[in-house]
Amino acid sequence: MLYSTLALASLAAYASAHGIVSEVWIGGKWYNGANYGSTNDDSPVRGFPSDGSYVPYYNVNTDDIVCGTNGHGSVPVTATINAGDQVSLRWKGDRGPTGDYWGHYEGSVMDYLMRCDGDCTDFQTSYGNARVYKIWEAGLDTSQARPDQGFWPSRPSGNGLWAMDDMSRNYASWHTVTIPATTAPGQYMLRHELLALQSASDLDGTAETPIGGPQYYPACIQLNVVNDSGNVVYPPETPVRSIYSTQDAIVNIYTPGPDGITSFDIPGPAVVDTASKKRAARRNDRHTRRQSFGKTH
Numbered sequence: 597m598l599y600s601t602l603a604l605a606s607l608a609a610y611a612s613a614h615g616i617v618s619e620v621w622i623g624g625k626w627y628n629g630a631n632y633g634s635t636n637d638d639s640p641v642r643g644f645p646s647d648g649s650y651v652p653y654y655n656v657n658t659d660d661i662v663c664g665t666n667g668h669g670s671v672p673v674t675a676t677i678n679a680g681d682q683v684s685l686r687w688k689g690d691r692g693p694t695g696d697y698w699g700h701y702e703g704s705v706m707d708y709l710m711r712c713d714g715d716c717t718d719f720q721t722s723y724g725n726a727r728v729y730k731i732w733e734a735g736l737d738t739s740q741a742r743p744d745q746g747f748w749p750s751r752p753s754g755n756g757l758w759a760m761d762d763m764s765r766n767y768a769s770w771h772t773v774t775i776p777a778t779t780a781p782g783q784y785m786l787r788h789e790l791l792a793l794q795s796a797s798d799l800d801g802t803a804e805t806p807i808g809g810p811q812y813y814p815a816c817i818q819l820n821v822v823n824d825s826g827n828v829v830y831p832p833e834t835p836v837r838s839i840y841s842t843q844d845a846i847v848n849i850y851t852p853g854p855d856g857i858t859s860f861d862i863p864g865p866a867v868v869d870t871a872s873k874k875r876a877a878r879r880n881d882r883h884t885r886r887q888s889f890g891k892t893h
């Protein structure tokens with residue numbers, strides 16, 4: 597009880613700022629990110645609300661979940677990247693040793709690709725065809741020890757190392773993901789997402805955090821993926837507005853004891869198999885051969 601009171605009290609101190617993706621490296625080139633409440637003309641990062649706030653659990657099936665509550669409209673820049681290269685992005689908040697780290701430490705980190713069906717500058721999140729496949733995820737790594745408090749307002753709960761904590765604590769609030777080498781050429785949104793769980797178990801909220809439940813922080817970055825290899829796969833896609841249900845990620849990380857939960861199922865679809873076309877083709881060959889064997893013998 598004492599523990600959860602302390603945790604909620606510390607939340608109140610930074611409930612107003614949350615965070616934004618403030619800068620990004622795409623295929624070795626640096627780009628400006630977003631501001632609180634406004635976008636930049638030289639940035640491929642779609643907008644964030646003026647308080648950097650989140651999509652609440654009861655809006656997970658609305659347009660807001662696609663790119664966040666202020667990410668519906670496009671930004672002028674679509675950044676070119678070769679399939680197989682990396683995107684690194686920084687979450688700027690108001691915590692950590694320099695006071696500008698992402699401030700929540702209990703939750704998962706996920707990356708999706710979302711086809712723009714043409715130019716991302718024409719893509720509105722209200723379009724019914726907004727659909728994604730997951731390329732990366734991390735949640736609670738129980739092979740690692742639960743870290744000490746460090747520069748956080750309280751010691752993270754959960755019996756292991758949370759992906760969000762890892763990002764801020766060990767990578768100075770930077771996250772890096774590889775665009776799969778087999779990504780088909782075209783324009784995509786990198787739909788990166790943080791899922792903060794510190795109030796996930798309390799849907800009613802508290803005086804300090806009036807909107808309870810899990811907090812969804814999607815961020816969309818407009819990419820033009822180049823791939824001349826011809827080695828591409830087309831993974832199955834999930835409509836963004838169907839990724840979650842309001843019952844996903846409802847957990848209580850503060851019980852049964854200070855170590856909290858011992859495992860966490862990351863919501864949403866599984867990370868896709870981006871194995872090469874050659875491997876997929878071989879698999880199909882085998883499958884076809886088996887079928888024809890069955891027929892002829």
Ligand SMILES: [Cu+2]
Nearest residue numbers: 611613614615
């Ligand atoms: Cu927040």
